[in-house]
Amino acid sequence: MKRRREGNAGSIAPAQPAPTLTLWQALNIAHDRALAADDAVFVIGEDVGIFGGSYRATQGLYAKFGEWRVRDAPISENTFTGLGVGAALIGARPIIEIMTVNFALLALDAIVNLAAKIRYMSGGQFSVPVVIRMPGGVAKQLAAQHSQRLEHTLMNVPGLRIAVPATPQDAYWQLTQAIALDDPVVVLEHELLYGEEGPFDPDGPPPPLHAAAVRRTGRDVTLVAWSRMVKIALDAATTLSAQGIDAEVIDLRSLRPIDVPVLQASVAKTHRVAVIAEDCLFGGAAAEIAAALGERCFFDLDAPVARIAGADVPTPYNAALEASSIPTVEVVVESVAGLFSAPSR
Amino acid sequence: MQRSLAKQFLADMVLARRFEEAAAEQYTLGKIGGFLHLYPGEEAVAVGSLRAAEPGDYVVTTYREHVHALVRGTPMQVVMAELFGRRDGCSGGYGGSMHLFDRERRFLGGYAIVGETFPIAIGAAYWVAMTSSPDCVLCYFGDGAANQGTFHEALNMAALWRLPVLFICENNHYQIGTEIHRHSAVVEVYKRACAYEIEARRVDGMDVLAVHHATTEALRHIREGRGPYLLECDTYRFRGHSMADGGAYRSATEVAELRARDPIEMFKSTALAEAWVSAEDVAEIEARADAEIEAAVAFADRSPPPKELDRDVYTRSLDLYGGATA
Numbered sequence: 289m290k291r292r293r294e295g296n297a298g299s300i301a302p303a304q305p306a307p308t309l310t311l312w313q314a315l316n317i318a319h320d321r322a323l324a325a326d327d328a329v330f331v332i333g334e335d336v337g338i339f340g341g342s343y344r345a346t347q348g349l350y351a352k353f354g355e356w357r358v359r360d361a362p363i364s365e366n367t368f369t370g371l372g373v374g375a376a377l378i379g380a381r382p383i384i385e386i387m388t389v390n391f392a393l394l395a396l397d398a399i400v401n402l403a404a405k406i407r408y409m410s411g412g413q414f415s416v417p418v419v420i421r422m423p424g425g426v427a428k429q430l431a432a433q434h435s436q437r438l439e440h441t442l443m444n445v446p447g448l449r450i451a452v453p454a455t456p457q458d459a460y461w462q463l464t465q466a467i468a469l470d471d472p473v474v475v476l477e478h479e480l481l482y483g484e485e486g487p488f489d490p491d492g493p494p495p496p497l498h499a500a501a502v503r504r505t506g507r508d509v510t511l512v513a514w515s516r517m518v519k520i521a522l523d524a525a526t527t528l529s530a531q532g533i534d535a536e537v538i539d540l541r542s543l544r545p546i547d548v549p550v551l552q553a554s555v556a557k558t559h560r561v562a563v564i565a566e567d568c569l570f571g572g573a574a575a576e577i578a579a580a581l582g583e584r585c586f587f588d589l590d591a592p593v594a595r596i597a598g599a600d601v602p603t604p605y606n607a608a609l610e611a612s613s614i615p616t617v618e619v620v621v622e623s624v625a626g627l628f629s630a631p632s633r
Numbered sequence: 634m635q636r637s638l639a640k641q642f643l644a645d646m647v648l649a650r651r652f653e654e655a656a657a658e659q660y661t662l663g664k665i666g667g668f669l670h671l672y673p674g675e676e677a678v679a680v681g682s683l684r685a686a687e688p689g690d691y692v693v694t695t696y697r698e699h700v701h702a703l704v705r706g707t708p709m710q711v712v713m714a715e716l717f718g719r720r721d722g723c724s725g726g727y728g729g730s731m732h733l734f735d736r737e738r739r740f741l742g743g744y745a746i747v748g749e750t751f752p753i754a755i756g757a758a759y760w761v762a763m764t765s766s767p768d769c770v771l772c773y774f775g776d777g778a779a780n781q782g783t784f785h786e787a788l789n790m791a792a793l794w795r796l797p798v799l800f801i802c803e804n805n806h807y808q809i810g811t812e813i814h815r816h817s818a819v820v821e822v823y824k825r826a827c828a829y830e831i832e833a834r835r836v837d838g839m840d841v842l843a844v845h846h847a848t849t850e851a852l853r854h855i856r857e858g859r860g861p862y863l864l865e866c867d868t869y870r871f872r873g874h875s876m877a878d879g880g881a882y883r884s885a886t887e888v889a890e891l892r893a894r895d896p897i898e899m900f901k902s903t904a905l906a907e908a909w910v911s912a913e914d915v916a917e918i919e920a921r922a923d924a925e926i927e928a929a930v931a932f933a934d935r936s937p938p939p940k941e942l943d944r945d946v947y948t949r950s951l952d953l954y955g956g957a958t959a
Contacts, residue, residue, distance in 0.1 A: 330763065356763050362793070364786035367752045371790065374756020377741055378691065380763070382756075401746050402753065410734035410742060411725025412945035446946050470948040498956050547956020580954055 309488035311481050314456035315345040315421075317490055318463040319383065323353050326381060329467060332359040332368050333385030333421075342387050343423060343482045365391045369398035369420065373472075376418045377406065381467060389424030389438050389476065396441075403472040404447030415470040419463065425516055425566055426603055426614050427479040435603035435610070437566055439573035442474055443544050449473045450544040451497060454518040456486040458501075458541060461494035469497070476543070478516040500547035502554070506536035509560040509624055512551060512577060514540040517564045517615060524564075524620035531625065543573060548580050555585045560627045562594040566614050569597035591627045596620055634842070639909035640918070641684065642841050646676040646897045648922040649700040652709065655926045656699065656716055656730075660876050664934070665716045668745075669730050670697040674839075674871035677896035678803050679704050681844025682771065682864070685852060689768040691739045691761070693754040695775060696731035697803075698743035707735045709925055710932035719936035726939040739768075747808075748781030750774050751800075755787045758796035758861075769855050770798045777808025779822045785829075791861040792829040799851050800826075802865040804838065809874040810882040823865035831861050838866030839896040842903075869894075 309317075322329045331346055337360035340347035350358040361368040365386055372382035386392045392399065403416050426435045442450055449471055453459040459477070466473035495501065503518060504525050513521040518539045525535035536554050540546065555561050561581055565574035574595040581593050599613045653671040660669050672679070675697075683692070683704040694701045702712050707723050715722025716730050724734045731745040741757060744750050754772030761768050778784055779802065791798050802822045806813045813820045826833035832854060836847045844866055851862040869891040873880040880888070904910040910918075943950065 362786070362789055364782070364790065367755070367783050367786035367790065370749065370752020370783070371756035371759055371787075374693075374741070374753035374758075375760040375763075376756070377753070378739075378757050378760050380756075380760045397746055397749065398752060402744075402749065406742065407948070408945050409724060409728040409732040410736075411722070411727045411939075413724070413734050413736040414741070415948055449947070449951075496956075500956055542956065545951055545953040545955055548954040549956055 306487040306489060308485045309456045310483055310485050311453075311456040311459045312344045312483070314460040314488055315463060316347055318460045319346055319349055320352070322383070322464065322467045323349060323357055328379060328381040329383065330357045330359060330380060331383045331385060332361050332372055334361055334363060334387045336360060336385050341385065343479070345385065345421070365395040366398050369395040370402055372418045372420075373398055373402045373406065373416055376416050377414045381417045383419045383421065383467060386420065386422040388434060388479070389422045390434050390436050392422050392438060399442070399448070399474070400445050404445045407471075408447060416472045417470045418472050419466045419475060420472065421463070421475045421477060423477040423479045423482070425478040425480065426598075426610060429605055429607055429610060431605040432602035437568065437598065439476065439543055439565070439567040440571055443573055443576060447472065448544060449498070449542070450476060451542055452476045452514040452540065454481065454515050454539050454541070456484070456488050460488065460490060462497055462541070465494060465497040476515065480516055498542035498545050498547060500541055500550040501539045502536065502550070503539045504535065504537040506534040506558065508534045508558055509536070509562065509627060510551065510554040510558045511535050511537045511562055511564055511620070511624065512540060513537065513564040514543065515566065517566050520615055520617055520620060521564050523617045524624065527617060527621045528624055533625065533628065535624065540577070546577060546580060548584065551577070551581060552584055555581060556588050559588055559590040561585070561589070562596055562620070562624050562627065564615050564620055565595065565597040567598055568600050569595060570600045572597050594623055594627055596623045634907065634909050636909050639904045640914060642680055642845070643897075643900060643904055643910060643915070644918045644922070645680040645684070645704050646841065646900065647918050648709075648925065649676045649680065649703060650897055651922045651926055652699060652703060655930060656713070657876065659716070659930060665730065666718065667729055668696070669716070669876045670874065671872050671876070672697055672700045672870070674891065674896070675803055675805060675868045676700060677841035677844050677900070678801070678838045678866040678868050681841040682801055682848040682866070685845050685848035686771055687768070689739070689766070691741055691757045691768060691770040693741045693750045693757065693770065694743050694773045695747070695750060695778070696743055696745040698733055698773070699730065701773065702733045702735060702740055705735065705738045705740050707733070707738060707740060710929040713929040713933040714936045717933040717936065718938065719933055720939045721932070721936035727945070747775070748778045748783040750778070751783040751787030754798050755791050755796050758791065758798040759794070761797050762794065767856060768797065769852050772798055772800050774800065774802055775808065776802060776804040776806060776813050776822055777816060779825060780817060788826065788829040788831055788861075788863070792831050795858070795860040797855045798861045799848070799855055800861065800863040801848075802863065803868055804865055805868050805870045807870070807874070809878065812882070821865065823863055826863040831863050832859070833863035833865065835865040835867060838868030839894045839899060841896060841900050
């Protein structure tokens, strides 16, 4: 029976569960605190102001900090992203929200040619302390142009750091850490995670920005995932457990750099590994992780590194087809089980 | 006209012309690599406009920006060393001809993707406005850049938020080999500003005094809080787009006609006729320029190459496979 929590008059309930928050609320708090703490921080993006952000990440902040600190931008992704870079060169610490990763395709010049390169090509004279946030991934029948993943594109850009939070706590920590850094950081969020709840403690000590986290320990196989695929991996692990396969689930949390030592340590224990990616398979993010592990863990592996990734198709509108275009729990379970029937060396 | 200012203009333009000629020579000698875009013909634009700016103003330029850096005060030897790709270059040898940067002089860089100066400039202007400082941002662009989306996007935002930015069009009539009437429906770039209700005018970009005067007025307009401004300077480049361009798309007659309006020769004649400068002044200016350039080339040649491949990719060294330790 679910225990009903009474009011807190009298005594403090024992074993109080950690407060939970949705991911968008965690982002909202991170923005709020950053804006309050440092006048150099401003937010710019489409509908971040009066509207409060398409996914509510900046809700209430326009009223609190005013239009210069929380700036509604026209639909000019490349130029408002570049605006953030220009301001960053002379002292600002902008947070740029691109409404979705799909629109970031229009801002690639600002991200790739400006944000990522100015420090290097100026011989280190100018840093670019910008955070570029954008949600991506396959959501719910948004069709091909609104269901992309750009991990692979951005991972190949020297000068960028990429964080991929999967939990409210990480969204808060990683955004806060990104704002504090003097390098450009891309925060890839997921459209289906904003409403996800999770434990939240804004004052707890955060792990390093780029550290991976072991979300479930296991002996038999390592599942590497990030963003929304962490939940798929955890659900698959539950099913696999019933089949006698004890999976370890690692949330990568960062795609540039990658926390290979944590993955290596896990693979040394499990001898099998699958990388689960919503990003498309061919030339995708999983390829880099698989290659890094193949190079380092060859003699530890009892099966080839498996990649379970998005189908190499534009995302279809039809719901059933859409669901089949990215890894599902069933597909992960089946693929991982297959690693155990492969001939071992 | 103040004699000292006239001498300054002449000295700047002579130095600019001879620096670029020296760069061309060093390129043919193999000392300078890559793309090299030279400025002869357009000197009055950079000199006239930058001499009207305050030291606190920010400058954002294109890939044809050696002269802008020189006029802004970046020492010639470090500009030449950058063209040589050496450690003493103003970007440490990591940027090259198209990416000169000078933080100390608020020179926010040369950008080599056409139309990139707009977002950088309005970004700097946004921060200037946010912090209520009195500075302006000078944003250079060519006639070809006016057809990039960033031009329109930036003009819109600059006007919308009344950003302190002066857009300076160096209209040299060609986007590489395509003449303006073949790339733009409206060949007078300043006219486009009216779509955003931005004050704009066109001046003779071969006339350093006209450019200086117009820039002074424009910066006053901006500093008075009356919003951004667009100044179109009608100019011409005497050489090809870059060293790789022989210029076959222009007739010899056209080039000769424009060369007859050489901004340096025109200003020199005026300055001599008005007695702002003497023949001795001219000779001295030319001799000093030659000596300074010779020294700059020697300095660049002596400067060692940069050594570290992965310096300043990030604020600190980042092991891409290191995760938590990164």
